[in-house]
Amino acid sequence: MMQTDTSLEAALNALLLADAHALDSKDMPGWLGNYADEEAAAYYCRSAENSEHGLALGFMYDDCRARLEDRVTFVNDIWAGTFQDYRTRHFVQLTSFDRVDATTLEMRSNFSVFMTPKDSGITQVLAAGQYLDTVRQDKNGELKLLSRRAELDTSVLPRYLVYPI
Amino acid sequence: MTEINLSWPKNYNEVPKEAFVRKDIYAEEVKRIFHGTEWHPVAHESELPNPGDFKTFRLAGVPLLIGRDVEGVVRVFYNACSHRGNQLETAIMGNKTEFECPYHRWLFDSKGDLVGCPNPREFLPGFNKADYPLAQPRFDIYFGLIFVTLSAETEPLLEYLGDSQNCLRELLAGDGRLKLLGYQKVRYDTNWKSYTDNDGYHAPLLHQAFKMLNWQGGKGRQYTATHRGHICFESALSVATGPSVLKDKSLIEFKGQDPAVGSRIVSLFPTFVSTKHLDVINLRFATPIDAETVEVHYAYFAHQDDDEDMVRHRLRQSSNLLGPCGLISMEDASVFHRIHIGNHTPGSAIFQKGVHDPLKLESEFLQNDESGNLPRWEYYRSVMGFERATV
Incomplete structure (x- = not known):
């Protein structure tokens, strides 16, 4: 199905919001569901500082579907009950998108994430940065993330990370 | 030095919680420990592989500029102009052969020499550029690991490292020829001593991952290497076997060459922790920000001889194993915060596991003993001048 740019933009925004909603709801299966069901599906979280210096190391480096699935297991099973939990609110803003080919798009967006630890109740900024996404469009026009790189302007985190950004 | 009163318990296995939270104690720690007779790792040479590469770092507030000059020699400077003291370089890392202070345009070369300053005829009579190089703290290098001390009285580095040398050298891949992979940087809401005090004993209990991955532990050796209580851990690597909950098992795969002693930790007083676990080589450059905050730069490395596959594996x-979001360490980060909150209560933290006699200090421990921290606490107490109770 061909889409006009306006409906494509609306669909990309819907994908961005679906991911923000899943993360803020701590719905890890929902988060996984925003990614394409392909072996190459990937999520990276790293500082822009590393990227700018050609350093590929990240805070999270899930470069295949199996690692995305393991990320769900980390949060829901392995770490359960061992950390001070915190709420997050993701604010995302689409800044540009381009079609690469019939089934692939590239999209950039800004993000800021607030966190509120449950014990202190004080809200602060967890991270700000941009998402560099590759988006897969299937035959029905549905959009999923093929890969996402959350590139953090925040090179020094104010806290450990439990959930993806 | 200022005399600070803190009543220290008679037993070696008790640490008064006040030591973690009192601001007057922290101010004295900066003087006696961070500006005192200790060596502090601040970088590894492999973070500056090329002539002109530099990195900046603040050691308990003191700004440092660590660079490789145009001839390839590593040097450490105070990151402040020799004129009025303006912070010279603001980038965290980069490559420059000259550093110009924007305030009055004093220009320094990569060896720290002042090579230019506008209108010197208006300066003091007899002004000579040669008298104004960038100031330098004492520094020394061990297998690429760059140490700084802010005191003229600190003993030579090798003496300082003592019996931790071998373990540290092996942790640095035996030859120190590392290749930087990148950083994870984080601030923890905890006193710097809580950060360095929490490793070892808790691992099999806190970390659900060890159980779920069928990881066995506790079979290694832990020893203190000097009177400062530097701690070395050496243990045979227990690679997870049997069914695993992970779909991508490469996260806990071991491809390295050192299976007999596959896991090493060297923890040097006051804040440095380094580890080689599976194929991860991790140096943690940590500095206190204030009494309640510590900033840790986890730097990760490959070896220069690694092939492409090995670099990718590392x-x-x-990225996913250790550090502030790592599979087997994220919970540590949470404990740092919680223990700092708990330390605002009366009484002492009491060490149990591995303590045979509370009135004696030992130097050999089992891998998961918490008593391995006690020699460093005794050293800390003596440096701070706290009197141990006799009854």
């Missing part, structure tokens, strides 16, 4: 393992 990159994938390093």
